[in-house]
Amino acid sequence: MPRRWAFTCGADWTSFPDNPHIQWNGNGKYKSSDILAGRYPPTMPKYVGKEEEDVPERFRPMIDKLMSAGIIQGDGSDPTGNGDIINLTHEQVRTLVFIYRGGGFDRKLEVVGLETAV
Known part of the structure:
Protein backbone atom coordinates (compact mmCIF):
# COMPACT_ATOMS: atom_id res chain seq x y z
CA MET A 1 0.00 0.00 0.00
CA PRO A 2 2.68 2.60 0.79
CA ARG A 3 3.94 2.38 -2.78
CA ARG A 4 0.60 3.79 -3.99
CA TRP A 5 1.29 6.94 -1.94
CA ALA A 6 4.78 7.53 -3.43
CA PHE A 7 6.72 5.80 -0.62
CA THR A 8 9.80 3.63 -1.06
CA CYS A 9 9.73 0.40 0.96
CA GLY A 10 12.94 -0.75 2.64
CA ALA A 11 11.95 -4.34 1.93
CA ASP A 12 12.69 -3.64 -1.75
CA TRP A 13 16.28 -2.56 -1.11
CA THR A 14 18.79 -5.10 -2.43
CA SER A 15 21.97 -3.96 -0.67
CA PHE A 16 20.44 -3.58 2.81
CA PRO A 17 16.82 -4.76 3.11
CA ASP A 18 15.03 -2.95 5.92
CA ASN A 19 11.54 -4.45 6.08
CA PRO A 20 9.79 -2.00 8.45
CA HIS A 21 11.29 1.06 6.76
CA ILE A 22 9.25 3.28 4.47
CA GLN A 23 10.13 6.75 3.26
CA TRP A 24 8.44 9.23 0.99
CA ASN A 25 10.44 9.92 -2.15
CA GLY A 26 7.85 11.04 -4.68
CA ASN A 27 7.73 7.70 -6.52
CA GLY A 28 11.50 7.51 -6.92
CA LYS A 29 11.93 11.15 -7.88
CA TYR A 30 14.27 11.77 -4.91
CA LYS A 31 17.26 9.62 -3.92
CA SER A 32 19.68 9.50 -0.97
CA SER A 33 22.29 11.30 -3.07
CA ASP A 34 19.88 14.26 -3.40
CA ILE A 35 19.58 14.48 0.38
CA LEU A 36 23.37 14.32 0.82
CA ALA A 37 23.71 17.13 -1.74
CA GLY A 38 21.19 19.27 0.18
CA ARG A 39 18.34 18.82 -2.31
CA TYR A 40 15.39 17.84 -0.17
CA PRO A 41 12.01 16.66 -1.44
CA PRO A 42 9.05 18.92 -0.74
CA THR A 43 6.87 18.21 2.26
CA MET A 44 4.72 15.16 1.72
CA PRO A 45 1.31 16.28 0.41
Whole structure:
Protein backbone atom coordinates (compact mmCIF):
# COMPACT_ATOMS: atom_id res chain seq x y z
CA MET A 1 0.00 0.00 0.00
CA PRO A 2 2.68 2.60 0.79
CA ARG A 3 3.94 2.38 -2.78
CA ARG A 4 0.60 3.79 -3.99
CA TRP A 5 1.29 6.94 -1.94
CA ALA A 6 4.78 7.53 -3.43
CA PHE A 7 6.72 5.80 -0.62
CA THR A 8 9.80 3.63 -1.06
CA CYS A 9 9.73 0.40 0.96
CA GLY A 10 12.94 -0.75 2.64
CA ALA A 11 11.95 -4.34 1.93
CA ASP A 12 12.69 -3.64 -1.75
CA TRP A 13 16.28 -2.56 -1.11
CA THR A 14 18.79 -5.10 -2.43
CA SER A 15 21.97 -3.96 -0.67
CA PHE A 16 20.44 -3.58 2.81
CA PRO A 17 16.82 -4.76 3.11
CA ASP A 18 15.03 -2.95 5.92
CA ASN A 19 11.54 -4.45 6.08
CA PRO A 20 9.79 -2.00 8.45
CA HIS A 21 11.29 1.06 6.76
CA ILE A 22 9.25 3.28 4.47
CA GLN A 23 10.13 6.75 3.26
CA TRP A 24 8.44 9.23 0.99
CA ASN A 25 10.44 9.92 -2.15
CA GLY A 26 7.85 11.04 -4.68
CA ASN A 27 7.73 7.70 -6.52
CA GLY A 28 11.50 7.51 -6.92
CA LYS A 29 11.93 11.15 -7.88
CA TYR A 30 14.27 11.77 -4.91
CA LYS A 31 17.26 9.62 -3.92
CA SER A 32 19.68 9.50 -0.97
CA SER A 33 22.29 11.30 -3.07
CA ASP A 34 19.88 14.26 -3.40
CA ILE A 35 19.58 14.48 0.38
CA LEU A 36 23.37 14.32 0.82
CA ALA A 37 23.71 17.13 -1.74
CA GLY A 38 21.19 19.27 0.18
CA ARG A 39 18.34 18.82 -2.31
CA TYR A 40 15.39 17.84 -0.17
CA PRO A 41 12.01 16.66 -1.44
CA PRO A 42 9.05 18.92 -0.74
CA THR A 43 6.87 18.21 2.26
CA MET A 44 4.72 15.16 1.72
CA PRO A 45 1.31 16.28 0.41
CA LYS A 46 -1.64 16.15 2.77
CA TYR A 47 -3.87 13.15 2.44
CA VAL A 48 -7.28 13.62 0.91
CA GLY A 49 -9.90 11.15 1.96
CA LYS A 50 -12.36 10.48 4.74
CA GLU A 51 -12.25 12.66 7.83
CA GLU A 52 -11.38 11.59 11.35
CA GLU A 53 -14.98 10.88 12.26
CA ASP A 54 -14.66 7.85 10.01
CA VAL A 55 -11.58 6.52 11.83
CA PRO A 56 -12.69 3.42 13.74
CA GLU A 57 -12.88 4.17 17.46
CA ARG A 58 -10.35 1.46 18.37
CA PHE A 59 -7.68 3.14 16.20
CA ARG A 60 -8.20 6.73 17.38
CA PRO A 61 -5.77 6.52 20.34
CA MET A 62 -2.98 5.38 18.00
CA ILE A 63 -3.75 8.07 15.41
CA ASP A 64 -3.91 10.64 18.24
CA LYS A 65 -0.48 9.52 19.49
CA LEU A 66 0.99 9.79 15.98
CA MET A 67 -0.41 13.31 15.71
CA SER A 68 1.05 14.24 19.13
CA ALA A 69 4.45 12.98 17.99
CA GLY A 70 4.24 15.01 14.76
CA ILE A 71 4.36 11.85 12.64
CA ILE A 72 1.11 12.77 10.91
CA GLN A 73 -0.41 16.21 10.70
CA GLY A 74 -3.93 17.49 10.48
CA ASP A 75 -5.19 20.57 8.73
CA GLY A 76 -4.15 23.01 11.50
CA SER A 77 -7.72 23.74 12.58
CA ASP A 78 -6.90 22.94 16.23
CA PRO A 79 -3.41 24.36 16.93
CA THR A 80 -3.55 23.56 20.67
CA GLY A 81 -4.59 19.91 20.48
CA ASN A 82 -5.35 16.97 18.24
CA GLY A 83 -8.78 18.11 17.09
CA ASP A 84 -7.50 18.86 13.60
CA ILE A 85 -9.28 17.33 10.68
CA ILE A 86 -7.10 14.52 9.38
CA ASN A 87 -7.98 13.43 5.89
CA LEU A 88 -7.04 9.76 5.96
CA THR A 89 -8.66 6.93 4.06
CA HIS A 90 -9.37 3.70 5.87
CA GLU A 91 -6.46 2.09 3.98
CA GLN A 92 -4.12 4.82 5.20
CA VAL A 93 -5.31 4.40 8.79
CA ARG A 94 -4.80 0.63 8.58
CA THR A 95 -1.30 1.14 7.16
CA LEU A 96 -0.35 3.63 9.88
CA VAL A 97 -1.71 1.32 12.60
CA PHE A 98 0.15 -1.64 11.10
CA ILE A 99 3.45 0.30 11.07
CA TYR A 100 2.76 1.64 14.58
CA ARG A 101 2.04 -1.82 16.01
CA GLY A 102 5.21 -3.16 14.39
CA GLY A 103 7.33 -0.52 16.10
CA GLY A 104 8.00 1.47 12.94
CA PHE A 105 7.39 4.79 14.72
CA ASP A 106 9.02 3.88 18.05
CA ARG A 107 12.17 5.99 17.61
CA LYS A 108 10.17 9.14 16.91
CA LEU A 109 7.75 8.40 19.77
CA GLU A 110 10.69 7.89 22.13
CA VAL A 111 12.36 11.14 21.02
CA VAL A 112 9.24 13.15 21.85
CA GLY A 113 8.75 11.35 25.18
CA LEU A 114 5.77 9.18 24.28
CA GLU A 115 5.33 5.50 25.08
CA THR A 116 6.50 3.22 22.27
CA ALA A 117 4.39 0.47 20.77
CA VAL A 118 6.95 -2.32 21.07
